[in-house]
Amino acid sequence: MNIDFNRRLSIAPMLDCTDRHERYFLRLISKHVLLYSEMVVTHALLHAKPEMFLGHEEFEYPAVLQLGGSNPADLAKCSKMVEAAGFQEVNLNCGCPSDRVQSGSFGACLMKDKNLVADCFKAMQDAVSIPVSIKCRIGVDEFDSWDFFRDFVGTIADAGCKYFIIHARKAWLKGLSPKENREVPPLHYEFVHKLKAEMPQLNIAINGGIRSMDQVLAHLNGDPTSAGTGVALDGVMVGREPYENPWFLHDADQRVFGDCHSPLDGESSIPKTRKAVLEAYLPYVEKQFAEGCPATILVKHIYGLFAGLPGARKFRQMLSEGAPRAKNYGGPAELIRKAMELVDETAYI
Structure with missing residues (x-):
């Protein structure tokens, strides 16, 4: 289903969290926030019952399904399935650091092969009419310089990608658990804002450590006191906060999207409870x-x-x-x- 949607605020894909029921529940609180699925591995989607991974309600829209994989042909096939199921966008995971994901040669380890990621993106985008986006980190292992990060994004952008969601930490593939990878590597928000300054034609969203709506707005507005730069970003992705405290989103429609109407009340502006x-x-x-x-x-x-x-x-x-x-x-x-x-x-x- 083709619908207009805004990327200013999105909910991060989280394993065992952002299933169809979570998405339905959060949509009752905010009608504009962009919702993501859990990561779906291409092998599973191609060899199991698709409904297990693609099932959802139209009420969840706008919604994005995230794929994990590194085979361009398989990613293209799965992207077609995602589009046929009705999702508004398909996303490629280039940021997950878990051992299981690494063993499948996808996730954050893909950042070490920018040309393969570019090939994967192109195969996906050529297969569908909906947007294809990339979620990545600012670096991986010892590859954590600004030049490495800029070159990675630039290569994928040259392949035609316009939409990037960037976790402002690097990933350590050995020695840290997925939970530690969300907390131990330091945040470098300035990398993401600098990227937007150098590549203003791209739609850039930031992810990582954002726990308040004031922080969300600071990144969207380019507030130098909170974001470290005066460059405004196109979007913010939040993860743990709305899962642990769903009411975090109760004023998102008004504060982030400028809409006072509740998803429960149609045109009414009565505050939801x-x-x-x-x-x-x-x-x-x-x-x-x-x-x-x-x-x-x-x-x-x-x-x-x-x-x-x-x-x-x-x-x-x-x-x-x-x-x-x-x-x-x-x-x-x-x-x-x-x-x-x-x-x-x-x-x-």
Whole structure:
């Protein structure tokens, strides 16, 4: 489905996090944020049931599916499947540092072979009419200079790529876990802003360590006090914060996209509430549970909705302990309703 969308704010692809249910839930909070799938490995997509990886609701749009792979022909085939499924964009992962990904010769290790990445991109873009984007780091292992980073992006851009999402850390492929790779290598936001200054024709989004909406706006506005430069970026990608605290997104439509209307209220500008979001999620939960989705999968994405508020711990505890035996409550939707009763009324305001 061809729809217009804005890249100013997106949710990072995260394994075991950004599945179709998480995307549906977050869309109830923000109608403009760009949502990403978990990374889908080309081999799995080509040799398993595609619906396992491509299934989704149109309500999730705009949405991007991220592919992991290094074979141009396989990536082209998978990109066609992604487009046919209805996603608005397909993304190539050149930033994941996990051992499993390295063993498949894709992810962050691809940054060591810029020409292969260019070939992969071209094969993907030639196969589809939707945009193809690249998500990468600012470097990998000992290849962490500005010249290396600029040359990598420049090579892919010369192949026709316009859209880059850049995690402003380098990746260490040996000695650090994926979690440590999100925290230990220092952030160099200045690399990303400098890239935009030197290549203004590219659409550049930044990722890494961004935990507040003020930080998001600083990067979008080129605020030198927060971003280290006066160059504005085209987009910001956030990951852990909205997963651990989904309400992080509650004012994103207004502050980032200039839209005061709730995705739940159509043209109404009445502020949405956590309660309204949960009540809108319940019919979806009932439908998915009836179709065989485990309750544990359906409730885990709402654990952090009341983060920092009275009753949040009890809410999370009841959901995590009750989900494996949700049928005893009449299903996960009823479990959620009972958990909502444990939250202080002030948390719903």
